[in-house]
Amino acid sequence: MTAIEASGLKYVYGVGTPYEMTALDNFDIEIDSGDFVGIIGHTGSGKSTLMQLIDGLIKPAGGTLKIFGEDMFADAKTTARLRKKVGLVFQYPEYQLFEETVEKDIAFGPKNLGLSEDEVYKRVRYAAQITGLPEEYLQKSPFELSGGEKRRAAIAGVIAMRPEIFILDEPTAGLDPKGRDEILARVREYREDTGATVLLVSHSMEDVTKNASKVLVLCHGKKMMYGKVGEVFERSKELLNAGLDLPQITKVFIELKNRGVDVPTSVYTVNQAIEVLGKLSGGGSRA
Amino acid sequence: MLKDITIGQYFQGDSFIHRLDARTKILIAIAFIVSIFIADSFIGFGILTAFLVLVIAVSGIGFKPVIKSLKPILFLVAFTGLINLFFTQGEVLVKIWVIKITKEGLVAAAKMICRIIILVAGTSMLTYTTSPLELTDAIERLLNPLKKIKLPVHELAMMTTIALRFIPTLVEETEKIMNAQRARGADFDSGNIFTRIKALVPVLVPMFISSFRRADDLALAMECRCYNSGVGKTKMTVTKFSHVDLTGAFVAIVFMATAILFRFVF
Ligand SMILES: Nc1ncnc2c1ncn2[C@@H]1O[C@H](COP(=O)(O)OP(=O)(O)OP(=O)(O)O)[C@@H](O)[C@H]1O
Ligand SMILES: [Mg+2]
Numbered sequence: 044m045t046a047i048e049a050s051g052l053k054y055v056y057g058v059g060t061p062y063e064m065t066a067l068d069n070f071d072i073e074i075d076s077g078d079f080v081g082i083i084g085h086t087g088s089g090k091s092t093l094m095q096l097i098d099g100l101i102k103p104a105g106g107t108l109k110i111f112g113e114d115m116f117a118d119a120k121t122t123a124r125l126r127k128k129v130g131l132v133f134q135y136p137e138y139q140l141f142e143e144t145v146e147k148d149i150a151f152g153p154k155n156l157g158l159s160e161d162e163v164y165k166r167v168r169y170a171a172q173i174t175g176l177p178e179e180y181l182q183k184s185p186f187e188l189s190g191g192e193k194r195r196a197a198i199a200g201v202i203a204m205r206p207e208i209f210i211l212d213e214p215t216a217g218l219d220p221k222g223r224d225e226i227l228a229r230v231r232e233y234r235e236d237t238g239a240t241v242l243l244v245s246h247s248m249e250d251v252t253k254n255a256s257k258v259l260v261l262c263h264g265k266k267m268m269y270g271k272v273g274e275v276f277e278r279s280k281e282l283l284n285a286g287l288d289l290p291q292i293t294k295v296f297i298e299l300k301n302r303g304v305d306v307p308t309s310v311y312t313v314n315q316a317i318e319v320l321g322k323l324s325g326g327g328s329r330a
Numbered sequence: 331m332l333k334d335i336t337i338g339q340y341f342q343g344d345s346f347i348h349r350l351d352a353r354t355k356i357l358i359a360i361a362f363i364v365s366i367f368i369a370d371s372f373i374g375f376g377i378l379t380a381f382l383v384l385v386i387a388v389s390g391i392g393f394k395p396v397i398k399s400l401k402p403i404l405f406l407v408a409f410t411g412l413i414n415l416f417f418t419q420g421e422v423l424v425k426i427w428v429i430k431i432t433k434e435g436l437v438a439a440a441k442m443i444c445r446i447i448i449l450v451a452g453t454s455m456l457t458y459t460t461s462p463l464e465l466t467d468a469i470e471r472l473l474n475p476l477k478k479i480k481l482p483v484h485e486l487a488m489m490t491t492i493a494l495r496f497i498p499t500l501v502e503e504t505e506k507i508m509n510a511q512r513a514r515g516a517d518f519d520s521g522n523i524f525t526r527i528k529a530l531v532p533v534l535v536p537m538f539i540s541s542f543r544r545a546d547d548l549a550l551a552m553e554c555r556c557y558n559s560g561v562g563k564t565k566m567t568v569t570k571f572s573h574v575d576l577t578g579a580f581v582a583i584v585f586m587a588t589a590i591l592f593r594f595v596f
Binding site for chain 1: 341391395511514516531
C-alpha cells in the first residue's frame with residue numbers, strides 16, 4: 044500500500060514579501076507503507092518543509108498530498124483526522140518539553156487524541172520503554188534530564204501517539220555517537236513493533252545507510268533522486284555536486300576504483316565492504 | 331497568524347526613504363503621530379493617508395507588507411470602533427433594545443478607526459525602512475542631551491536594539507514551538523477564550539525557558555567581547571543630515587501642516 048503520495052507539491056514562504064522563497068517545488072513521490080526512508084539534502088533544501096507538509100502543519104501552495112490514499116488537505120476535518128496517523132519529531136524536540144513531569148509530558152499527545160486515562164497510561168509506559176527511559180524518570184521534571192535523555196523523552200511524546208507514519212527531523216543532531224545509535228535503534232524497534240512507515244531526515248550518511256532501506260535526496264526544493272540505498276549512493280558524483288557527503292566506506296571504494304582496483308562503488312556499509320573485499324582476495328565471504 | 335507580526339522587521343533598499351537619516355525619520359514619525367491627533371477631520375486624514383501612500387510608493391517596499399502589519403490590530407480596531415459606536419451620546423439614528431447608535435458615535439468610530447490604521451501603518455514604515463541599528467543609534471543621538479540629567483541613554487538604546495533585534499527571532503521560535511505542539515495534537519484555534527488561553531501553556535513554558543537561555547547566552551557573548559556600556563566608544567559610521575533630509579522634512583511638513591490647517595481653517 045502507498046502511505047504517502049505527493050504530486051506537484053509546492054510550498055512558498057513569505058508570499059508577497061521581498062523575502063519570498065520557494066522551499067519546495069513540483070515535488071512528486073510515492074512512499075510505500077512500512078518503508079524506512081532516509082531523507083538527505085543540503086541545508087535549506089526543503090527537508091523540514093516537506094516533513095511539515097506531510098504532517099499537515101502547513102498548507103501547500105499547489106499540488107496534492109495523499110496519506111493512505113486520502114487527500115490530506117481536502118478539508119479541515121480530513122486534515123485533522125489524517126494528522127493523527129502522522130507523528131513528527133521536530134529538530135531539537137527537547138525545546139518543546141513543558142510539563143511538570145516526564146510522564147505528563149509524554150501523555151500530552153495521547154491526551155490530545157482523546158484517549159481514555161487507562162490507554163494514556165499504557166501508551167506512556169510503552170513509549171518510555173521503547174525509548175529506554177527508566178520507570179523512575181517518569182516522575183522527574185523534564186528539565187532535570189540530560190540533553191540526550193530530554194531528546195528521548197520528547198521522542199517518546201510522539202511515539203506515545205502511535206503514529207503510522209513516524210517522521211524524525213534530525214533526531215540525532217548534537218548527540219554523541221553512542222547516543223545517536225541508541226536513538227536510532229529505538230526508532231527501528233518501534234518500526235518493527237508496529238510496522239510503521241518511518242521517514243528519517245539526517246545529515247549523517249552513516250545514520251541513513253545503517254537504518255534506511257530507501258533514500259530520498261532533495262536539492263534546492265526539488266526531488267533529485269529516490270530509490271534503494273545502493274542505487275542512490277552509486278551516483279556519487281551527483282551527490283557530491285549537490286553538496287552532500289558520502290558514507291565514509293563509499294569514499295574508500297571510490298578511491299580504490301580510481302587507483303585501478305576493480306571494485307563496485309555502490310558499497311555503503313562495512314558488511315558489504317567485507318564481502319566485496321573477501322571475494323576480491325579470493326577468500327570468499329567472511330560475513 | 332504570528333507570521334503577520336512584522337514589527338521590527340526591516341526591508342533593505344536604497345530608496346529616497348531609506349537614505350533619509352534615521353533621526354529625520356524618527357522626528358517625522360513623531361510629528362506624523364501628533365498630526366494624526368490634531369488633524370481631527372476626514373479631509374485631514376485623507377491628506378495624511380496621501381502622504382503615507384507617497385512614502386510607501388517611494389520606498390519601493392510595496393503595499394502588501396504594510397497591509398499585513400495591520401492584520402494583527404484588526405481586533406483592536408474593531409473593538410475601539412464598536413466602543414465608540416455604542417457609547418457616544420448624541421442624535422440617535424438606530425435603536426435596538428438597549429443599544430443605540432448615534433450620529434456622533436458613527437463619526438467618532440470612523441475617525442478612531444482611521445486614526446489607528448494611519449498610526450500603525452505610519453510607524454511600521456519607520457521600522458520597515460530603517461535598520462534596527464540605525465534606529466537605536468538615532469534614538470541615542472536624539473536623547474543625548476538627556477545624559478546631562480544622568481539618564482542612561484546608551485544603556486536604553488542598547489536595550490532597545492536588543493529588544494528589536496529579538497522580536498523576529500522570538501516570533502519565529504514561537505511559531506516553531508507552536509508547530510511542534512500542534513504535531514502532538516495541541517489545538518490553538520478552537521474552543522472558548524479560557525480553553526484557548528490554557529492551550530498556550532505548552533507554548534509559553536518553552537518560550538520562557540528559551541528566552542532566559544538566550545539572554546544568558548547573549549550576556550555571556552557580550553562579556554566575552556568586553557562590552558563595557560559604550561564608555562569611550564566611537565561610531566563606525568557617523569550619519570550627517572544632508573539635502574535629502576531637508577527635502578524629506580519639507581515634503582512631510584507641507585503635508586502635515588495642510589492636514590492640520592483643514593481642521594482650523596475650514
Ligand atoms: N519560517 C520560514 N520563513 C521563511 N523561510 C523559511 C522558513 N523556514 C524555512 N525557510 C526557507 O525555506 C527553505 C527550506 O527550508 P527547510 O527548513 O525546509 O530546509 P532544510 O532542508 O530542513 O534545512 P536544514 O538541513 O538546515 O534543516 C530554506 O531556504 C529556508 O531559508
Ligand atoms: Mg530542517
